[in-house]
Amino acid sequence: MKKIMSLLVVIALMAAFIVGCAPANTPEKTEAPKAEEKTEAPKAEEKADEKAEETKAEEKADESKAEEKADEPKAEEKADGGEVANKDKPLVWYNRQPSNSSTGELDMEALNFNDKTYYVGFDANQGAELQGQMVVDYIMAHADEIDRNGDGTIGYVLAIGDIGHNDSIARTRGARKALGTGVEKDGAIDSTPAGTNVDGKATVVKDGEIKAGDKTFVVRELASQEMKNAAGATWDAATAGNAISTWASTFGDQIDIVVSNNDGMGMAMFNGWSKENKVPTFGYDANSDAVAAIADGFGGTISQHADVQAYLTLRVLRNLLDNVDVNTGISIKDDAGNVLTDTDYKYVEAERSYYALNLAVTSENYKDFLDSTVPYKPVANQLDEKAHPMKNVWLNIYNSADNFLGSTYQPLLQNYDKLLNLKVEYIGGDGQTESNITNRLGNPSQYDAFAINMVKTDNAASYMEILKK
Numbered sequence: 001m002k003k004i005m006s007l008l009v010v011i012a013l014m015a016a017f018i019v020g021c022a023p024a025n026t027p028e029k030t031e032a033p034k035a036e037e038k039t040e041a042p043k044a045e046e047k048a049d050e051k052a053e054e055t056k057a058e059e060k061a062d063e064s065k066a067e068e069k070a071d072e073p074k075a076e077e078k079a080d081g082g083e084v085a086n087k088d089k090p091l092v093w094y095n096r097q098p099s100n101s102s103t104g105e106l107d108m109e110a111l112n113f114n115d116k117t118y119y120v121g122f123d124a125n126q127g128a129e130l131q132g133q134m135v136v137d138y139i140m141a142h143a144d145e146i147d148r149n150g151d152g153t154i155g156y157v158l159a160i161g162d163i164g165h166n167d168s169i170a171r172t173r174g175a176r177k178a179l180g181t182g183v184e185k186d187g188a189i190d191s192t193p194a195g196t197n198v199d200g201k202a203t204v205v206k207d208g209e210i211k212a213g214d215k216t217f218v219v220r221e222l223a224s225q226e227m228k229n230a231a232g233a234t235w236d237a238a239t240a241g242n243a244i245s246t247w248a249s250t251f252g253d254q255i256d257i258v259v260s261n262n263d264g265m266g267m268a269m270f271n272g273w274s275k276e277n278k279v280p281t282f283g284y285d286a287n288s289d290a291v292a293a294i295a296d297g298f299g300g301t302i303s304q305h306a307d308v309q310a311y312l313t314l315r316v317l318r319n320l321l322d323n324v325d326v327n328t329g330i331s332i333k334d335d336a337g338n339v340l341t342d343t344d345y346k347y348v349e350a351e352r353s354y355y356a357l358n359l360a361v362t363s364e365n366y367k368d369f370l371d372s373t374v375p376y377k378p379v380a381n382q383l384d385e386k387a388h389p390m391k392n393v394w395l396n397i398y399n400s401a402d403n404f405l406g407s408t409y410q411p412l413l414q415n416y417d418k419l420l421n422l423k424v425e426y427i428g429g430d431g432q433t434e435s436n437i438t439n440r441l442g443n444p445s446q447y448d449a450f451a452i453n454m455v456k457t458d459n460a461a462s463y464m465e466i467l468k469k
């Protein structure tokens with residue numbers, strides 16, 4: 001019996017053990033939701049607490065905002081652009097006018113991006129005519145020695161900057177028109193590069209004729225090409241330097257004149273060949289080195305009044321930021337005495353564009369143009385910082401290697417930014433890809449205004465998209 005009893009006890013104990021083990025899994029399951037409940041409950045409480053804290057924090061923020069509002073807005077706030085959305089901030093396109101690079105038609109959507117959008121450039125056609133006239137005047141004045149090989153033909157070569165840039169197109173047309181070598185196409189002079197035309201058979205140009213003194217010369221465009229390097233950069237001075245070597249070895253003393261769409265390329269050709277061979281070379285931009293070279297035989301250049309353009313680029317932004325008449329310090333004298341006249345620029349309302357006027361720079365007047373980076377006297381007066389507080393401007397240059405923008409325009413901007421109390425961030429592109437620049441417009445909210453110089457005149461949309469976000 002004892003045995004039976006102890007057996008029963010053992011069985012009972014085993015049963016108890018099994019029961020004790022088995023339920024051990026179940027409670028976990030039931031306990032688990034409990035645990036969740038427990039954590040949920042405090043969460044709700046926490047949330048309530050957080051909310052209370054948030055409200056407090058918000059209240060505090062509101063208080064300090066109100067305090068700030070009472071004061072002059074702080075610098076950082078301005079850097080944030082205050083409450084102004086990027087799409088409503090002042091915007092100036094400059095040097096490369098938003099337009100279709102094949103037809104030249106203006107991109108009015110870009111020019112009207114908002115009611116604070118303008119273009120600043122110069123009168124391309126007036127300048128192009130001046131350049132053409134300057135070459136003709138030179139021929140007239142040097143009729144006796146201009147024809148180097150005495151064959152009765154004045155041969156010239158032409159360096160083209162960018163076949164899709166309206167300034168470049170205008171200059172090619174201007175030279176061809178003045179020299180009588182232009183061919184009409186769709187109501188305008190064809191600006192297509194001729195390649196080589198030593199035999200006079202090209203279809204995009206024809207032989208012209210000029211009477212100088214008692215002589216009548218045939219004028220022939222021996223060669224012309226767009227100076228674009230392998231990577232795609234246009235207006236490329238090094239390419240022009242190489243081209244003149246090739247042309248000189250092919251045409252030799254048939255070349256009587258070298259014409260260039262700008263000074264950067266013109267100087268590369270002058271230094272590489274024409275200076276030594278005493279062949280008059282004509283450029284455009286009145287960069288300091290080209291003006292100085294007139295003393296050594298450089299034929300002449302055109303000032304596109306960069307001192308007026310750089311001023312207008314920043315002045316228009318300044319006025320829009322100050323919320324005053326956009327023509328303050330332009331056609332209307334400002335409180336510091338700055339004002340321009342209509343011999344300096346013209347404004348075309350339908351194109352939302354300010355155009356500086358050009359001046360010819362020749363052996364007669366070059367001494368007045370030796371430093372191209374000096375602010376223009378009538379608009380070189382410092383603005384008062386109290387009335388015109390410091391603002392932040394984002395500004396880019398399509399190609400940091402561009403001679404005109406780098407050696408003339410940017411130094412001028414850097415003089416005017418101080419006079420106008422603008423803190424300008426200068427961004428230099430590679431002249432080939434728009435994204436190289438747009439990538440560096442990552443945080444437009446940091447700026448109060450923008451000045452844009454596109455790589456390609458068709459690309460305004462890529463900037464507008466960023467500013468619209």
Ligand code: BGC
Nearest residue numbers: 095096167235262285402404
């Ligand atoms: C200038 C050129 C320059 C180009 C750049 C033109 O207006 O005359 O020298 O390379 O602009 O866009």
